[in-house]
Amino acid sequence: MTDATASQPPVRSLFAEDARTRRRNRAEARFRAYGFAAVVIGILALIMLLISILSNGLSSFRQTYVTFPVDLAEARLDPQGNRNPEEMAAVTTFGYLPVMAMAFIEHVEALGIEHDLSPQEMAAMISGEAPAQLRAMVLENPSLVGQTVTLEMLVNGRIDGYFKGRVTMASAERDNNVTPGQLVLAQALADAGAMETRFNWSFVTAPDASGQRPEAAGLGVAIIGSFYMMLVVLALALPIGVAASIYLEEFAPKNRLTDIIEVNISNLAAVPSIVFGILGLAIFINFAGLPQSAPIVGGLVLTLMTLPTIIIATRASLRAVPPSIREAALGVGASKMQSVFHHVLPLAAPGILTGTIIGLAQALGETAPLLLIGMVAFVREYPAAPLDGLFDPASALPVQVYNWTQRSDPAFVERASGAIIVLLVFLVFMNALAILLRRRFERRW
Amino acid sequence: MPLLWIIVIVVLLGAGGFVLGRQRAIASAGGDARILHSLPNYYGTNVMILAIVPALMVMAVWMVIQPLMIETRVTGMIPEAAIEAAGNRGLVMSDVRRVADGLDTAIAAGALTADEVRDLSTADTDVRARLGEVGVALGSEVSAEVLAAAQSYRALKRTGGLLMTGVVLVLAVLGLAYGSIRTNREFRARNAVEASILAILMLASTIAILTTVGIVLSMLFETFNFFELYPWREFFFGLEWRPSFEGGSDLGLIPLLWGTLYVSFIALLVSVPIGLFAAIYMAEYAGKRMRAVAKPLIEILAGIPTIVYGLFALITVGPLLRDYFAEPLGLGSSSSSVMTAGVVMGIMLIPFVSSLSDDIINAVPQSLRDGSYGLGATQSETVRQVILPAALPGIVGAILLAASRAIGETMIVVLGAGAAAALSLNPFEAMTTVTVKIVGQLTGDTDFSSPEALVAFALGLTLFVITLGLNVLALYIVRKYREQYE
Known part of the structure; x- marks a missing residue:
């Protein structure tokens, strides 16, 4: 490097980019593009997630039904002929199966559809759940015996899958549970108007079904279980959380104990949820002897998990109430307690409510701790009304999703995605409510 | 008496206490609320708190302690031989509990009367079959020791329950009486009520600590049990x-x-x-x-x-x-x-x-x-x-x-x-x-x-x-x- 090169004055215009400026500008554009790409990737991930769930799950809200007349012969269903439900209960589901199968086979003949299926193969086209449903119907209304009623029954999950595109002729060849002949007959029945795929409320209301009957599996018990747990969380976490926040924010002296509590709360908020499950198992079930898979235990565990969220939100909204309110109350002679409960708390209520709803939404989607306290059990009975129902076995929405993913029949993938759609609908609703409350009632000071 | 009823009665007593306290305060001021130290509602609330809170707190503590005490009493009744046969104490105790619950179910279903249950013995009755009739499935035959333990378990539980009902209700009435006697126009009811509320707030804020303690204790305890059965070195350094x-x-x-x-x-x-x-x-x-x-x-x-x-x-x-x-x-x-x-x-x-x-x-x-x-x-x-x-x-x-x-x-x-x-x-x-x-x-x-x-x-x-x-x-x-x- 000599002086000659250094002293040479650069001859250039400010408007002409030199190599270095170009490089810097390119770096700038690149950096900006990285940032933009990151945002786009984030949003794309969200879209992919939603599309994946929706495309897999929406079909679970539709189900294929077959319609045919059944002659409820007295000789088979009520041998004594007294129409006494207690006597008729002696006829088990297996007694109803042939009645149903015969009626179906006769109906196919009456429609004049040609096929070469054996009676067993034809009977297998109807859901395994259907005879039980028919039995329940007859026992509830014994006067049906002796009549011919037109029934709408669920069809087997594979046949249903055929109408939803999950099962094809080619896959039926390799499948032990369905034959191409059954699919051909199903198509013919659909063309004749006896079989149709339509909206299916029972997905939301029916209880779970066994692993061989995905077509009948529903979310009824899980939704009730989740609802009960939310009741417990609301009843416990809201008062305790608000009381704790009021103490910490308004009354607590600055000392070692208060510090410990504060650090504790912020740490609890970050403890992995599964650890709360272990706590629930060890304390509520093994030590206190509460029943397994009961909503009360789930509710208690979720309460402990939600408390930090509610406390943090409540403290923030208490802090947002300006000190002048407190001082004014004290100035006209209110006690400290009165100033808090009569003035500060009502003003902070919208914020507290919003925080609570968001905490509840978090609790609703939580799965891991519930697995440990036995909510994975297969529950078909609806729990009773609260308070007794809180101690009955139940499932929960997210746990039901997990349960269904563990089953082998691919139809349960559709069910699990459908259950997630239901869960997400609840979450969207709760969050929308929180946002609405915030918009409507939030005060800026 | 079922728990819910005890709670309802205590709460009703509290509500009565509220009305009583309020009335007494106003009466002691000769109907002029301005003479009172606090607003009339504070006098009522004070009596209500005294009636409800101590009673329910005793009930909660009782419900934690009673099962533990019964457990130790009943475990003492079971001979060592029976425990060794079943494997460990916990298994025998869970049998006892299941039989006791089964007997309760049988009485509720009307299959047995309370007297029959007390006099039941394995010598002349097949307990497992009798309980099976009312839908209580037991895993194994009921031995004489387990049945005796289950019977005394039931008896202790019954006595404990009666005792608790009595103590809780008496406490509620005492609290009510004490509160209303103290109520007069000089009494600083608001300060008393606010002190109790502050105590409740403090209690709520310690839940966070209790949770952490619960988490640590529950896991530490079982982890120690685990390390008694399995060497800790192999756990922390094992590659399989x-x-x-x-x-x-x-x-x-x-x-x-x-x-x-x-x-x-x-x-x-x-x-x-x-x-x-x-x-x-x-x-x-x-x-x-x-x-x-x-x-x-x-x-x-x-x-x-x-x-x-x-x-x-x-x-x-x-x-x-x-x-x-x-x-x-x-x-x-x-x-x-x-x-x-x-x-x-x-x-x-x-x-x-x-x-x-x-x-x-x-x-x-x-x-x-x-x-x-x-x-x-x-x-x-x-x-x-x-x-x-x-x-x-x-x-x-x-x-x-x-x-x-x-x-x-x-x-x-x-x-x-x-x-x-x-x-x-x-x-x-x-x-x-x-x-x-x-x-x-x-x-x-x-x-x-x-x-x-x-x-x-x-x-x-x-x-x-x-x-x-x-x-x-x-x-x-x-x-x-x-x-x-x-």
Whole structure:
């Protein structure tokens, strides 16, 4: 490097980019593009997630039904002929199966559809759940015996899958549970108007079904279980959380104990949820002897998990109430307690409510701790009304999703995605409510 | 008497106390409320609190202590021989409890009368069959000792229940009486009521501590039990995870920890760059409208339950990675793999990293930016050379928090990572994590005296300690950093 090169004055215009400026500008554009790409990737991930769930799950809200007349012969269903439900209960589901199968086979003949299926193969086209449903119907209304009623029954999950595109002729060849002949007959029945795929409320209301009957599996018990747990969380976490926040924010002296509590709360908020499950198992079930898979235990565990969220939100909204309110109350002679409960708390209520709803939404989607306290059990009975129902076995929405993913029949993938759609609908609703409350009632000071 | 009724009666007494206290206060002031020290309602509330709170508190304590006392009394009745035959004390006691509950059910169903139950003996009745009739299924024949223990268990429980009802109701009445006697116009009712309310508030705020203590104690206790059955050295340094319920399991932590850290590492590899760049873009480049749309959209990712991510991994990401990466590259044919779980967990952590970093970047004073622009730096140079170094401690804290999240995450790995413990570097191989094994060992019917079930508590404690350490460190760093610019 000599002086000659250094002293040479650069001859250039400010408007002409030199190599270095170009490089810097390119770096700038690149950096900006990285940032933009990151945002786009984030949003794309969200879209992919939603599309994946929706495309897999929406079909679970539709189900294929077959319609045919059944002659409820007295000789088979009520041998004594007294129409006494207690006597008729002696006829088990297996007694109803042939009645149903015969009626179906006769109906196919009456429609004049040609096929070469054996009676067993034809009977297998109807859901395994259907005879039980028919039995329940007859026992509830014994006067049906002796009549011919037109029934709408669920069809087997594979046949249903055929109408939803999950099962094809080619896959039926390799499948032990369905034959191409059954699919051909199903198509013919659909063309004749006896079989149709339509909206299916029972997905939301029916209880779970066994692993061989995905077509009948529903979310009824899980939704009730989740609802009960939310009741417990609301009843416990809201008062305790608000009381704790009021103490910490308004009354607590600055000392070692208060510090410990504060650090504790912020740490609890970050403890992995599964650890709360272990706590629930060890304390509520093994030590206190509460029943397994009961909503009360789930509710208690979720309460402990939600408390930090509610406390943090409540403290923030208490802090947002300006000190002048407190001082004014004290100035006209209110006690400290009165100033808090009569003035500060009502003003902070919208914020507290919003925080609570968001905490509840978090609790609703939580799965891991519930697995440990036995909510994975297969529950078909609806729990009773609260308070007794809180101690009955139940499932929960997210746990039901997990349960269904563990089953082998691919139809349960559709069910699990459908259950997630239901869960997400609840979450969207709760969050929308929180946002609405915030918009409507939030005060800026 | 059923619990609910006791509570209802106590509450009714309290309500009566409220009316009584209020009336007495007004009467003592000769009908002129202005003479009273406090507002009339405070006198009523004071009596109500005295009637309800001590009674219910005694009831709660009683309900915790009574089962423990009965347990020790009844256990003493069972001879050592019976305990050895069944394996351990807990099993015998659960038999006793089941028989006692069964007898209760039988009485409720009308199959037996209370007197018959008291005089029941195994010599002349087949207890198991009798209970079977009312739908109580017992696993084994009922021995004479167990039946005797169950009978005295019932008797003790009954006496205890009666005693508790009596004590609680008497306490409520006493509280009511004491409260109303104290009520006169000089009495500082408001101060008394406010002191009680303050005590309740304080009690509520200690729940957080109680929870932590509960977590630590419950896990410590069972972990000690575990280490009595299984050497701790083999747990912490064992390279094999092969539980078998016939005994002789290998329960080494290392493969699980490896899987956990590997998945978390991939998750951070995905989420940190994306989250950080997204935060930088939002904070420094994005216009108001873009921010208003993109920020909530990304934050939706944070509100989605982890089970949804798990299903996403299971049905979409897993097969996708297998078909387009693992199989063409010859790296494996499993759809659940470290990669699957890591990528999906990374997506889950994006909003976590980005919103934390966003806060931190926004906390860097504007003067630093202005100074940098004034020296002629471009925006990206300012970000890279001024803002990021200034925000670095905070960002490190955010990453540590994200790492602690990733390590404790359960559902994504349960559904996405697989269940086979492996020590391997191949990211497309199925591996398992600490959380997966906690779920695996504790789900379903478990025998809490076997090391295979108890190991879950040791795993839980390990997990708790690791995440707690990361959190404390992260919070410390973040707090330190905040102070710098405040």
